[in-house]
Amino acid sequence: MAKAVQSHVKSLNWGHLVQLQDKKVKYMNLKGAFVDEHTVRGKSKKGETTILTAENIVLATGGRPKYPLDVPGAELGISSDDIFWLKDSPGKTLVIGASYVALECAGFLTGVGLNTSVMVRSIPLRGFDQQMAHLVTDYMASYGTRIFWKCKPIKIEKLDSGKLQVIWKNLESDIEERESFDTVMWAVGRAPETDSLCLDKAGVQINHKTGKVIVGANEETTASHIYAIGDIAEGRPELTPTAIKAGKLLAHRLFGKSTELMDYDNVATTVFTPLEYGxxxxxxxxxxGRHGEDSVEVYHAYYKPLEFAVAERDATQCYIKMVCLREGDQRILGLHFIGPNAGEVIQGFALGIKCNATYSQLASTVGIHPTCAEDVNKLNITKRSGQDATVTGC
Structure with missing residues (x-):
């Protein structure tokens, strides 16, 4: 399986190189750093130097997984970048962190039959709706993933057996605990690749707390001819399709006659845990927070996918929530969906929300039976009413 994944990644990289060549784009495998605001020095693996000058420069170096600096033995762990490049099965694994990367990897490892645990310091899926996030972790727990809540790693030691002993503190009880694992995987966030770029020589300012490049609405940095897109840009979603779209629009503005800016509002995404959350x-x-509790109406439903019903699977965490303005036609502010194929379901509704769809418009739409998506069209119970939100036959 790991070989198949590696082959797929290599084929993607090769495909990108071929497309660049077809478009007459010169690809240079060099590590770059600024010399001045229009000059970049590139260094090859052999140490050879190339000097490049340009009228416009785009920064899109992305990010890499973080390792905690305050945990002795942290270097004994791996990151999400390493998981499919291991020569042997990771075995009994502890995933430290509760980001979508952490939960996706833990769900996958549990799914292939490995003893997998997740250590959560504070909350799961920070930045996502917390009711939905806890439904995701509830399902994972029922699926077989152990979750250590409110725990912080203190130290990792390598035992004579080759196993890794993790020592952590339970932040609620203040008790120190320990357990041994075959593999420890860090998933505590990602750091932007900006440290080695010498951005100060080009007049590009960063947020020193996050390390990310400060940008305006047109992706422009504090140096007017230098732009930043993707994960290194401050305040942007760390999502590949978002970066690709922003890059295309930037290219059209620089070399075409376009003035269209990237719209970062209402960008749809999905967490690919065992039960997907879109x-x-x-x-x-x-x-x-924006409109006040009295101005917000939340429609919700617990539903049972047909494939769960036939297989008699527990559907306790299959849940839909639509957040609307309470007044008028009730414009939809957000849609949250947990269930099979959530990514496929949420993509279509994202267009409607982008077009300022209202609850009344959605309610007038006929659903496709027997899909999970049709349960979005049938939402009619509000949280405010206190009624049972379990979907019935009618």
Whole structure:
């Protein structure tokens, strides 16, 4: 399986190189750093130097997984970048972190039959709707993933057996605990690749707390001819399709006659955990924060996918939530969906929300039976009513 994944990644890289060549783009495998605001020095693996000058420069170096600096033995762990490049099965694995990367990897490892645990310091899926996030972790726990809540790693030691002993503190009880694992995987966030770029020589400012490049609406940095897109740009979603779209629009503005800017509002995304979580727009917490609790209406439903019903699987965590303005036609502010194929479901609804769809418009749409998506069209119970939100036959 690992070989198949590696082959797929290599084929993608090769495909990109071929497309660049076809478009007459010169690809140079060099590590770059600024000399001045229009000059970049590139260094090859052999140490050979190439000097490049340009009228416009685009920074798109992305990010890499973080390793905690305050945990002795942290270097004994691996990151999500390493998981499919291991020569042997990771065996009993502890995933430290609760980001989508952490939960996706833990769900996958559990799914292939490995003893997998997740250590969560504070909350799961920070930045996502927290009711939905906890439904995701509830399903993972029922699926077989152990979750250590409110725990912080203190130290990792390599035992004579070759196993890794993890020592952590339970932040609620203040008790120190320990357990041995075959593999420890860090998933505590990603750091932007900006440290080695010598950005100060080009007049490009960064947020020193995050290391990310400060950009305007047109992706322009504090140096007017230098742009930043993707994960290194401050305040942008760390999503590949978002970066690709922003890059295309930037190219059209630089070399075409376009003035269209990237719209970062209502970007849909999905967390590919064993039970997928797709969302677009505001979380319930964000909507209440912006508009006030009295101005927000939340429609919700617990539903049972047909494939769960036939196989008699537990559907306790299959849940839909639509966050709307309470007044008028009730414009939809956010849609959150947990269930099979959530990514496929949320993509279509993202267009409607982008077009300022309202609850009344959605309610007038006929669903496709017997899909999970049709349960979005049938939403009619509000949280405010206190009624049972379990979907019935009618």
């Amino acid at each position: 969302c677009v727009g505001l979380t319930e917490e964000e909507a209440i």
